[in-house]
Structure formats: C-alpha cells, structure tokens
Amino acid sequence: MNRRIEVPAARVPAIGERCLVEGEGKSVALFNVDGRLLAVDDSCPHQGASLCAGQLQGAVIQCRSHGLRFDLASGYLLNSTALKVASYPVEVEGDRVFIVLARQEVVA
Numbered sequence: 499m500n501r502r503i504e505v506p507a508a509r510v511p512a513i514g515e516r517c518l519v520e521g522e523g524k525s526v527a528l529f530n531v532d533g534r535l536l537a538v539d540d541s542c543p544h545q546g547a548s549l550c551a552g553q554l555q556g557a558v559i560q561c562r563s564h565g566l567r568f569d570l571a572s573g574y575l576l577n578s579t580a581l582k583v584a585s586y587p588v589e590v591e592g593d594r595v596f597i598v599l600a601r602q603e604v605v606a
C-alpha cells in the first residue's frame with residue numbers, strides 16, 4: 499500500500515489558495531496553482547519556517563523568514579539544486595484527493 503494522506507474535501511484549496519494537511523506524522527502544505535495541486539513539506543529546508551505561510555507567486559513559494567524561493571513542482575531552490583524541500587505527488591480519485599508520501603513498489 500502507498501502511504502497517503504487523504505485531504506478532507508472541505509479543505510481542498512481553491513485556485514490560488516493553500517492549506518496545511520497533517521497526517522502520518524507529517525505537516526504538508528498543499529497549494530492549488532492554476533488548478534494544479536502541489537504538495538511540499540511545511541518546513542523550509544533552510545531553518546524550518548512554515549512554507550504554507552509563505553508568499554505564493556505562480557508555482558513559486560517564498561519563505562517568509564529569509565526570503566528563499568522554492569519551485570513547488572520540483573521542491574528545489576529557484577535556479578539552484580543546493581536546497582530542496584520534499585515534494586509529494588497528489589492523486590485525485592473522483593472527488594477524493596490524496597497526498598502520496600511514499601509509493602510501495604509492487605514486485606511481481
């Protein structure tokens with residue numbers, strides 16, 4: 499089984515919005531960028547500030563603490579691979595939304 503967190507339907511963010519989702523011992527920031535759901539750890543890899551509270555510009559989140567900017571799709575610091583926040587795939591099944599923390603490989 500994949501390790502997933504289900505996002506309660508009422509909390510799924512509208513376009514341009516975000517929400518904090520907790521489960522499986524993690525806090526994940528979920529953003530809706532032009533209809534794309536993008537999920538990253540809610541902990542800046544610099545000094546741990548909340549990225550959910552950051553400033554969203556397109557698919558880039560700017561940490562409020564020291565201003566570092568991260569690409570929400572890849573998790574990488576903008577124009578660099580020096581720092582990366584963990585990013586997670588988001589699965590939509592009908593009207594249910596899941597953040598995939600880890601995939602279980604199926605060995606045939």
Ligand code: FES
Pocket residue numbers: 542543544545546547561562563564565566
């Ligand atoms: S804690 Fe995010 S930029 Fe420093």
